[in-house]
Amino acid sequence: MAERNHADTDKGADAQGGGVQSVDRALQILEILAREGDAGVSEIAEEMGIHKSTVSRLVGSLVNRDIVRQNSERGKYQLGFGILRLASSIPGRLSVVHEAREVLEALAAEYKETVNLAVLRSNYAVNVDQAMGPSTLATYDWVGSLTPLHATSSGKVLLAALTADERTQVFKAVGLPARTPRTVTNRGELEKQLLDVARNGYATVHEEFEIGLTAVAVPIFNHAGSVIAAVSISGPAFRFSPEEQPGLIKSLREAGLTISARMGYRPR
Template sequence: MAARINPDIDKDADAQGGGVQSVDRALQIMEILARKGDAGVSEIAEEMGVHKSTVSRLMGSLVSRELVRQNSERGKYQLGFGILRLASSIPGRLSVVHEAREVMEALASEYKETVNLAVLRSNYAVNVDQAMGPSTLATHDWVGSLTPLHATSSGKVLLAALSADERSRVFKAVGLPARTPRTITNRDELEKQLLDVARDGFASVHEEFEIGLNAVAAPIYNHTGSVIAAISISGPAFRFAPEDQPGLIDALREAGLTISAKMGFRGR
């Protein structure tokens, strides 16, 4: 049975805590509505451990700003369209390059190889940022480079996120040309590999784009769960074999999720 709440004590707590406590409680209300879909004042008050009058007071403010609305038929409350207005302004203001920078630098420092950030543009993977490892061999600047989707680790991550029809349009436009003798140029073979990429959450290439270069990449998601970019680590084949380096792939996938969280992603 829920503890009985004294409304006067609850009001005193509000006064002592000031506006910060009211903001925190208003956010709690919206989190409850987001989780439940809809809920009544009594139900919300019981879950929060506050008096109904507190919830009613906060609900009035949220309704006036269209962050919450009341279902006229059932009397319960739901999140309102004001939430959508606020949310829609976020993605355009977030820069994946900005949000990824610190994570990329940490990876480059830890694994001492080159870390790239790539996005899908005009049927190619475009490298939009790069963090260099301390190795003297990691000197190539990939920023701005257009790289083929089917022959790069970032490209395969981006391809795996597309529908079959979208991939068909890409392949029809640019084909599957061989960059090296190791490039996969068979559509069926590539499609099987992309299924593994989608399942495992990473893609690796061994000298498929350039002889002597290996790489591994993981996806970055936005607030809707769509793949918007890929983060990769690459290095010379003679010393860089990502599958054989303990913890590297897990660290890369975790880096992708860390950046994704900064972009509003809430899944795992």
């Protein structure tokens, strides 16, 4: 009788919430299955703190829509192919430029420097969007510009995400030309820098691409955890020193994660 009353209470709460509670619980079930790989009704009910009959009812609805399927051998439930059908439609609809725009503008307003969004195209970092700081010195339009991967902060972030073989192909195609006396043109030295970039989660360059220009960049990840872009802040070397500016690198990292989250990324 107690179990029945508990189940009735669950149903009543769902009805009072206009189905919102059922939706929330269904999403919780999907998160549990995504985390565990598979789970039985009892396990799910115990973790969620609700009655098994409520879990069975919700799982049944998910099974009917192919969002969840039952493993015939173990009797436990797993995510179904319907999830793939839904998920596959997301990346093509997400535009990193659109999702990043608000974040770029906020960074430019806060730090009063130029903020760029870059992607890897044809062995170069291509700037696809830009937010300008209020400084009169920040007037160059980088959108559409092809910049060398080895000499820019965004480029080093994008290079660090490639495999050694992929980097070799890039360098065979375009080389490591010096843009300034400070450009790193030695492959071994560059690889050491890229290890630091991967470890630290950001890259800085001091007058490697252009004399008088300093920049720092962080990666942007997609739903699969792959680096798909980089967001950078750049400014004149005489006033812009990212490592010495309190909170700047932390804020830039948080901005990168915000954009990544909008692209479906979830840190593991």
